[in-house]
Amino acid sequence: MKAVAPGKLILSGEHAVVYGRPALAMAVNRNAQTLITMEGTADTVSFDLPDFSSSTESFTLRALRGFHSRVQRNYEEFLAGRLSIREVLRKPVDLFQFAYITVLDGLHLKMGGGVNVRMNSNIPIGCGMGSSAAAILSVLRGLGHYYRVDFRPEWYSRYSLEVENMQHGRASGLDTYVSMNGGCVRFQEGVAEEMPLPHMPLYIVNTGQPGCSTGEAVASVATRIGESHCIWEEFERTTNHMQKALVRDDFKEFQRAMKTNHRLLEHIGVVPGRVSAFIAELEAAGAAAKICGAGAVCGDAAGMVVVASAETPAQVCAKYGYELMTVRPDPLGVRVV
Numbered sequence: 001m002k003a004v005a006p007g008k009l010i011l012s013g014e015h016a017v018v019y020g021r022p023a024l025a026m027a028v029n030r031n032a033q034t035l036i037t038m039e040g041t042a043d044t045v046s047f048d049l050p051d052f053s054s055s056t057e058s059f060t061l062r063a064l065r066g067f068h069s070r071v072q073r074n075y076e077e078f079l080a081g082r083l084s085i086r087e088v089l090r091k092p093v094d095l096f097q098f099a100y101i102t103v104l105d106g107l108h109l110k111m112g113g114g115v116n117v118r119m120n121s122n123i124p125i126g127c128g129m130g131s132s133a134a135a136i137l138s139v140l141r142g143l144g145h146y147y148r149v150d151f152r153p154e155w156y157s158r159y160s161l162e163v164e165n166m167q168h169g170r171a172s173g174l175d176t177y178v179s180m181n182g183g184c185v186r187f188q189e190g191v192a193e194e195m196p197l198p199h200m201p202l203y204i205v206n207t208g209q210p211g212c213s214t215g216e217a218v219a220s221v222a223t224r225i226g227e228s229h230c231i232w233e234e235f236e237r238t239t240n241h242m243q244k245a246l247v248r249d250d251f252k253e254f255q256r257a258m259k260t261n262h263r264l265l266e267h268i269g270v271v272p273g274r275v276s277a278f279i280a281e282l283e284a285a286g287a288a289a290k291i292c293g294a295g296a297v298c299g300d301a302a303g304m305v306v307v308a309s310a311e312t313p314a315q316v317c318a319k320y321g322y323e324l325m326t327v328r329p330d331p332l333g334v335r336v337v
Contacts, residue, residue, distance in 0.1 A: 001336050002337055003141035003145060003334065003335070004031045004141075005141065006027040006029070006178075006333065007030045007123035007129040008133075008175055008178040009129065009204065009327065010023055010025045011024040011184075011258070013187075013235055013236075014261075014292070014293065015270065016232050016235035016236065018172050018222075019232050020188065021233075021235050022186050023172075023239060024186055024187075024243060025184070026329050026330075027183060027330040028129070028329060029328045029330050030123045030124075030327075031122065031330075034117065034118065034139050035118045035142065036115055036117050036145070036146040037115065037116050037146075039114050039115060040115075040116065041114045043111055045061070045064060045097075046058040046115070047117050048117065048118040048119070049118075049119050051121045051122075051125075052092035052093070061101075065101060067098070067101070071089065071094070071166055074087060084216065085168065085213060085215030085216060086213055089167055095132065095135065099139045099140065103143050104143070106159060109147050119139070121135060124303070125209065126213065126214075127293060127303035127304040128292050128302075128303040129204075133164055133171075133176045136163045136164060137160050156180050156334070157176060157180070160176045160180070161173055167214075167215065168218065169215035177192050179334060180333045182330050183195075183331050184198060201308065202308055204305070204307070205304065205306075205324050206305075206322060207274075207300075207302050207303065207304070208302075210295065210299060211299030214293065216297070217270055217296060217297050218294055220269075221268050221270065221297075225268050241253070242258065251310075255287075255288035256288070258306075258308055262291075270297060272301065274300040274320070275291065275300070275301070278316065278322070285311070285313065285316060286309065286310070286311065287309035291304070291305055292305065
């Protein structure tokens with residue numbers, strides 16, 4: 001049995017959600033999958049991550065606990081401004097080590113023998129689709145199934161957010177909530193309101209992995225723009241506009257709100273010039289588009305762009321060499337299949 005957790009798209013409200021403003025997001029039909037099996041030496045955990053790393057790595061329980069303490073110290077250094085968020089977790093396997101031992105010790109579980117954690121994912125990594133949150137939640141659900149623990153929703157929220165903070169610095173909780181529950185939601189300050197699933201024609205376009213992490217982009221915006229700037233009120237008005245369009249199934253108004261959101265993201269400096277030019281060409285062709293993650297404050301790539309278009313934007317994507325994909329909402333959250 002595998003534990004599966006979906007990725008997500010933010011339709012409106014990136015960055016603003018960090019400052020207590022609302023965001024609209026939906027779970028999508030790309031997911032992370034975790035299979036946990038008994039294997040190897042007692043008190044040894046092996047991580048097999050073919051979509052994240054080329055090799056399998058094994059760790060003793062003692063090593064994992066030592067690693068957990070080091071990461072927590074690194075995170076405290078990050079909060080104090082003495083380390084960048086990239087120095088808290090340095091390798092893909094670090095995220096899974098931290099998640100495993102956080103839950104094992106947090107719930108006072110006994111290993112009862114060696115285990116293998118195999119993770120697969122078809123969510124583009126580092127591209128704004130919540131790959132970290134989905135991976136963490138699939139591991140948590142896999143652990144619950146393997147150790148026969150009836151996980152409570154508050155445990156999912158607590159542990160996944162704790163782990164995600166190590167990756168992103170100060171996670172809003174949006175990625176975790178959407179991956180945990182599925183569907184489409186309005187999310188603000190940890191409170192979610194269910195929304196109807198979009199029936200608009202949506203596409204996702206991969207512009208490439210950003211040259212900076214989500215945590216670095218968020219930290220840059222915090223330094224340059226800050227929490228008290230009036231632009232966050234404009235983000236909120238735009239999200240409210242999109243919400244009304246979504247409820248009414250009004251595609252033109254939905255596109256209009258998406259275009260406004262894109263302008264705001266350009267204003268806070270997270271849309272690289274090449275991606276802005278790409279979106280301008282899409283708009284000229286009758287579409288609307290915007291980045292759907294933290295974007296980037298360096299380089300030419302910005303991760304995933306969501307496109308609302310009645311026509312397939314294949315020609316413009318081909319011109320820029322970007323991968324075009326269809327996307328559907330996922331009404332379900334993390335589950336065992």
